[in-house]
Amino acid sequence: MSTTLSPKPGAARPAGPDTRPEPLVRPNREYQVAAFTDADAVERPIPNWQRVWNQTWLRKLVLIVLLCVIWQVYATYLDNELLFPTFSETMRSFWSNITNGVLPARAWSSVRVLLMGYSVGVVLATILSVAAINTRLGNDLLETLTSMFNPLPAIALLPLALLWFGLGNGSLVFVLVHSVLWVVALNMHAGFLGVSTTLRMVGRNYGLTGVRYVRTILIPAAFPSILTGLKVGWAFAWRTLIAAELVFGVASGAGGLGWFIFENKNQLEIPAVFAGLFSVILIGLAVENLVFRWIEKKTVRRWGMQN
Amino acid sequence: MDQSFPAEVAGATTATPGAAGPETSTMAAAPDTALGAPLLDVRNVTLQYRTTERIVTATHRVSFQVFPSDRFVLLGPSGCGKSTLLKAVAGYIPPEEGEFHLNGQQITGPGPDRMMVFQEFDQLLPWKSVRDNIMFPLLTTKRLNRAQARERADYYINKIGLGAFPDAYPHTLSGGMKQRVAIARGMAMEPKILLMDEPFAALDALTRRTMQDELLRLWDETRFTVLFVTHSINEAIKIGNRILLLSPHPGQVRAELESLPRNTEDGDAQVALEHRIHTMLFA
Numbered sequence: 127m128s129t130t131l132s133p134k135p136g137a138a139r140p141a142g143p144d145t146r147p148e149p150l151v152r153p154n155r156e157y158q159v160a161a162f163t164d165a166d167a168v169e170r171p172i173p174n175w176q177r178v179w180n181q182t183w184l185r186k187l188v189l190i191v192l193l194c195v196i197w198q199v200y201a202t203y204l205d206n207e208l209l210f211p212t213f214s215e216t217m218r219s220f221w222s223n224i225t226n227g228v229l230p231a232r233a234w235s236s237v238r239v240l241l242m243g244y245s246v247g248v249v250l251a252t253i254l255s256v257a258a259i260n261t262r263l264g265n266d267l268l269e270t271l272t273s274m275f276n277p278l279p280a281i282a283l284l285p286l287a288l289l290w291f292g293l294g295n296g297s298l299v300f301v302l303v304h305s306v307l308w309v310v311a312l313n314m315h316a317g318f319l320g321v322s323t324t325l326r327m328v329g330r331n332y333g334l335t336g337v338r339y340v341r342t343i344l345i346p347a348a349f350p351s352i353l354t355g356l357k358v359g360w361a362f363a364w365r366t367l368i369a370a371e372l373v374f375g376v377a378s379g380a381g382g383l384g385w386f387i388f389e390n391k392n393q394l395e396i397p398a399v400f401a402g403l404f405s406v407i408l409i410g411l412a413v414e415n416l417v418f419r420w421i422e423k424k425t426v427r428r429w430g431m432q433n
Numbered sequence: 434m435d436q437s438f439p440a441e442v443a444g445a446t447t448a449t450p451g452a453a454g455p456e457t458s459t460m461a462a463a464p465d466t467a468l469g470a471p472l473l474d475v476r477n478v479t480l481q482y483r484t485t486e487r488i489v490t491a492t493h494r495v496s497f498q499v500f501p502s503d504r505f506v507l508l509g510p511s512g513c514g515k516s517t518l519l520k521a522v523a524g525y526i527p528p529e530e531g532e533f534h535l536n537g538q539q540i541t542g543p544g545p546d547r548m549m550v551f552q553e554f555d556q557l558l559p560w561k562s563v564r565d566n567i568m569f570p571l572l573t574t575k576r577l578n579r580a581q582a583r584e585r586a587d588y589y590i591n592k593i594g595l596g597a598f599p600d601a602y603p604h605t606l607s608g609g610m611k612q613r614v615a616i617a618r619g620m621a622m623e624p625k626i627l628l629m630d631e632p633f634a635a636l637d638a639l640t641r642r643t644m645q646d647e648l649l650r651l652w653d654e655t656r657f658t659v660l661f662v663t664h665s666i667n668e669a670i671k672i673g674n675r676i677l678l679l680s681p682h683p684g685q686v687r688a689e690l691e692s693l694p695r696n697t698e699d700g701d702a703q704v705a706l707e708h709r710i711h712t713m714l715f716a
Binding site: 322328330331332333334346349428429431 | 520523542551553556603
């Protein structure tokens with residue numbers, strides 16, 4: 127019975143020990159490993175073009191150049207400077223506004239306010255999330271505040287801010303803090319919660335408590351998450367600032383990039399509007415690819431927390 | 434604090450290892466005054482932990498004493514509360530009942546006089562190199578200045594055979610290497626007692642054997658006191674000079690045994706002791 131296999135596939139039963147042969151007994155064998163002489167086959171340099179192409183910045187640069195070419199071709203075809211100026215026209219305007227000092231002054235004015243609001247927001251976020259990780263009440267406070275204020279657009283607060291702080295940097299800093307604070311605090315808190323129990327115990331084993339514990343254990347361990355929060359916060363701040371300047375014109379004394387764009391739109395200097403937008407993009411790219419990339423390389427990548 | 438006598442004392446006062454000597458009572462043995470003051474004194478400790486629905490007793494009235502230079506092993510099946518017991522010695526969990534005394538002082542919280550080696554590979558700080566990981570507790574407890582800490586870190590890095598990688602980051606190391614660094618970090622602090630929570634359990638079998646041998650070699654050189662948790666009878670006999678057997682649910686002391694002498698070639702004694710422990714734990 128056990129020696130005959132059922133020919134019908136439907137009645138096939140799983141092959142059991144009685145239907146399979148015993149494994150063959152084979153003799154032991156030993157081999158001599160010959161010395162490996164062909165060094166080229168073991169290690170070989172990467173071809174030069176591949177090495178160049180492995181540079182992230184180069185690949186990104188190629189993409190940007192490609193986009194600019196498409197822009198130029200399409201705008202030339204459209205041939206309407208009021209609606210869509212060409213890339214070369216935009217660059218000409220950009221260059222002339224750089225050389226006459228207007229654009230750098232406006233950009234600096236924007237970045238200065240931005241940095242103020244951003245740093246205040248980050249400091250407040252740190253305080254809030256440290257309180258949240260250490261006490262239950264702090265946790266409740268953070269959760270309540272973020273669920274209340276995070277969905278509130280910063281721009282919606284600007285009219286109030288103008289009433290409270292007047293026309294000036296004060297009101298801009300206020301809305302910037304609002305746009306940065308909640309997202310950074312949320313990410314920081316999530317990062318703290320994600321720190322492994324083992325690392326926490328290690329820190330306490332060293333006798334670390336309070337601020338030292340947060341600074342030397344929690345913050346580095348939660349750094350990937352914190353960095354994400356900082357990046358998103360930075361983008362939020364930029365958007366809020368430009369929008370605020372656009373909507374309310376010159377809120378601060380000197381006027382920033384948003385004001386520059388607004389002004390030039392009113393004078394139908396459309397290439398200059400594009401030049402203004404171009405500067406916003408340029409600064410964003412620089413911060414993302416130079417500042418944040420550098421921080422990432424020095425921290426989370428080096429520590430193996432991010433690949 | 435370099436005492437080598439307790440090993441001899443312990444050997445002289447206890448029954449021949451492996452021989453089926455008279456069973457002690459299941460309750461804690463009365464403190465043996467002849468041995469002098471214990472380094473770690475665990476007295477009638479009951480530990481509990483809370484889940485959302487219930488309170489679970491992890492250990493019930495456990496008592497034992499660890500003397501200087503002991504390689505004291507807590508052995509038991511899973512659920513006997515041996516890891517919880519170790520964490521309580523480390524100060525992470527306050528006892529529901531009973532007390533822990535280290536050098537006569539009651540343990541109230543975690544501290545660098547009881548360095549812990551965890552089972553998990555992620556116990557090294559990922560943002561610090563091997564050397565910085567070992568230096569960090571030395572610096573943060575202000576025990577040594579930077580130059581001295583570096584010197585001591587390098588000494589222990591060489592001791593664990595990682596002399597070629599002092600600047601490597603933990604994520605570039607293998608599991609065995611990470612555990613070695615964790616052990617070096619603990620030893621470099623020269624704690625009163627080194628607490629090891631199944632440090633080799635997550636390693637492959639070959640690496641585990643190597644690590645056990647290395648731990649014993651390091652012990653031969655410095656005679657540190659170690660409290661070692663394991664669920665492997667084999668590992669307990671190999672590592673420990675004294676073995677505390679815990680029964681599960683809740684953990685209670687089943688026996689406290691003397692292990693076999695180091696480098697014993699007596700396979701029969703080994704088998705006999707393993708069998709004896711096995712019977713006590715599972716019969």
